[in-house]
Amino acid sequence: MSRFYVTTPIYYVNDVPHIGHAYTTIAADTLARYYRLRGRDVFFLTGTDEHGANVAQAAAAHGKSPQEYADEINAAFRAAWQSLNISNDDLLRTTSARHEAGVRAFVQELYDRGEIYKGRYEGMYCVSCEKFMTEDELVEGKCPNHQREPVWYAEENYFFRLSKYCDILTRAIEDPGDLNHFEVEPPARRNEVLGKLRVGLSDISISRANLPWGIPLPFDPSQTTYVWVDALLSYITGIGSEKRTEQFKRYWPADVQLMAKDILWFHAIIWPAMLIGAGLPVPRRVYAHGYFTINGQKMSKTLGNVIRPQQLIDRFGVDGARYLVLSAFPFGTDGDISIDNFVEAYNADLANDLGNLLNRTASMINRYFQGSVPAPEGKPNELDADLQATAAATFPVMEQAIDALAYSDALAAAWQLVGRANKYVEENAPWALARSDRARLATVLYNLAESLRLIAYAIYPVMPQTAAAIAAQLGFEFQTKGAWEQMVAWGGYPAGATVTGKPQPLFPRLQ
Numbered sequence: 383m384s385r386f387y388v389t390t391p392i393y394y395v396n397d398v399p400h401i402g403h404a405y406t407t408i409a410a411d412t413l414a415r416y417y418r419l420r421g422r423d424v425f426f427l428t429g430t431d432e433h434g435a436n437v438a439q440a441a442a443a444h445g446k447s448p449q450e451y452a453d454e455i456n457a458a459f460r461a462a463w464q465s466l467n468i469s470n471d472d473l474l475r476t477t478s479a480r481h482e483a484g485v486r487a488f489v490q491e492l493y494d495r496g497e498i499y500k501g502r503y504e505g506m507y508c509v510s511c512e513k514f515m516t517e518d519e520l521v522e523g524k525c526p527n528h529q530r531e532p533v534w535y536a537e538e539n540y541f542f543r544l545s546k547y548c549d550i551l552t553r554a555i556e557d558p559g560d561l562n563h564f565e566v567e568p569p570a571r572r573n574e575v576l577g578k579l580r581v582g583l584s585d586i587s588i589s590r591a592n593l594p595w596g597i598p599l600p601f602d603p604s605q606t607t608y609v610w611v612d613a614l615l616s617y618i619t620g621i622g623s624e625k626r627t628e629q630f631k632r633y634w635p636a637d638v639q640l641m642a643k644d645i646l647w648f649h650a651i652i653w654p655a656m657l658i659g660a661g662l663p664v665p666r667r668v669y670a671h672g673y674f675t676i677n678g679q680k681m682s683k684t685l686g687n688v689i690r691p692q693q694l695i696d697r698f699g700v701d702g703a704r705y706l707v708l709s710a711f712p713f714g715t716d717g718d719i720s721i722d723n724f725v726e727a728y729n730a731d732l733a734n735d736l737g738n739l740l741n742r743t744a745s746m747i748n749r750y751f752q753g754s755v756p757a758p759e760g761k762p763n764e765l766d767a768d769l770q771a772t773a774a775a776t777f778p779v780m781e782q783a784i785d786a787l788a789y790s791d792a793l794a795a796a797w798q799l800v801g802r803a804n805k806y807v808e809e810n811a812p813w814a815l816a817r818s819d820r821a822r823l824a825t826v827l828y829n830l831a832e833s834l835r836l837i838a839y840a841i842y843p844v845m846p847q848t849a850a851a852i853a854a855q856l857g858f859e860f861q862t863k864g865a866w867e868q869m870v871a872w873g874g875y876p877a878g879a880t881v882t883g884k885p886q887p888l889f890p891r892l893q
């Protein structure tokens with residue numbers, strides 16, 4: 383069975399989760415659920431980034447020790463992922479013993495291989511980015527991402543020989559035949575990274591002399607590991623890199639590492655260079671999705687427009703929230719989110735299109751056949767054939783879209799079938815057939831139930847509870863084990879299945 387390893391960034395514990403974090407995590411969860419359904423051996427890792435000046439300062443502002451504060455926010459992340467029905471296999475904390483040991487082992491390895499040397503760092507540092515800044519990155523003396531003045535550092539540090547990886551990384555990205563080949567996606571982001579590589583790379587400081595909240599360097603415990611080096615390593619310490627466990631051998635390199643474009647630099651440049659430096663394989667795919675604004679504005683505490691995952695869940699339900707964020711705009715591009723648009727999309731796509739289709743199908747099966755439809759008889763007519771053709775076309779499109787991380791396209795393919803099935807109801811007018819042609823009525827209702835069974839498979843990765851609810855209401859078993867081709871082939875709805883009681887609306891209409 384082929385394995386599939388997917389990661390999200392590990393999120394800073396300087397604040398409780400917001401829907402930006404949820405966005406990437408739902409996207410990763412969708413991949414994990416989809417490939418599990420396809421029979422792959424999936425490992426899905428997320429985590430929390432708990433060291434560094436950023437977290438230390440947030441803790442101090444709350445009158446807590448960094449560890450106390452990290453414990454609290456870590457718990458909030460866990461709770462958020464649970465309520466969003468995220469199926470992560472593990473959640474790595476950078477303050478865990480297994481991670482710290484893994485970081486020490488890795489940094490020592492780089493040191494032993496001559497990849498690290500001692501030098502003097504002088505320059506600017508944005509604490510919010512946890513990033514060394516150059517003069518030309520600043521706008522009016524401030525970090526453009528955080529509107530915050532960087533601090534000046536002048537200290538003895540250890541440096542990683544990043545500069546020597548410029549050509550190595552360019553080749554690794556450009557040449558599919560290269561030993562270290564990895565994909566940077568989408569294309570616009572790849573071009574950006576290649577453009578930066580053409581300018582050249584400088585060595586980077588990978589330790590801090592005066593920041594106790596971090597992992598001491600094994601070869602000089604007076605310094606702590608730079609928080610980004612610490613954080614990136616979670617992707618391998620989380621699967622047992624230190625002891626080279628079976629799990630590590632099985633899952634590394636990662637198949638897809640997800641993040642937004644804000645931190646692509648670390649993932650497409652520093653991370654692969656560190657891995658190559660330590661003699662390890664690089665991830666197969668690094669995908670930087672877009673960044674979204676809220677009503678055209680950057681989400682920020684100062685503006686007071688931060689949306690928490692629970693707010694979306696309260697309003698739209700878990701699957702509603704998952705659907706809305708992934709369908710709002712294409713994954714690879716920037717986008718804008720607004721609650722008004724969410725309400726509109728919820729009512730149109732979920733309450734009306736999908737919700738009504740299930741509701742009327744189940745109700746008619748109850749009304750006309752006491753809750754169980756016989757198998758269709760005879761040859762499909764033109765309308766049936768067209769419905770079946772739409773169903774058959776759904777899966778190749780969905781499969782390709784998910785492989786390409788084009789979530790909104792995958793959902794659009796499913797909704798194509800929802801739309802076709804709703805039209806099929808109108809075209810066949812079952813209420814009229816009930817008086818004139820019961821055999822035809824049975825065929826029509828069977829085909830609708832079967833369409834909904836297929837819709838359940840098509841939406842499952844994004845909307846697992848809804849898929850289960852459709853199965854429960856229509857009385858079929860939603861199988862997660864088995865051959866995919868068979869699961870999504872037309873005709874799997876068990877004729878005579880019993881529709882359960884009075885249908886419950888999946889998505890109550892919102893005002």
Ligand code: MSP
Nearest residue numbers: 391392393394402403406431613614641642673674
């Ligand atoms: N701790 C680092 C990551 C270390 S990974 C080795 C970090 N943490 S973060 O908490 O700031 O999370 C940044 C990530 O959150 C983004 O890359 C993205 O995945 C997600 N997002 C945060 N805000 C977002 C938007 N407004 N839009 C899209 N994604 C968002 O950086």
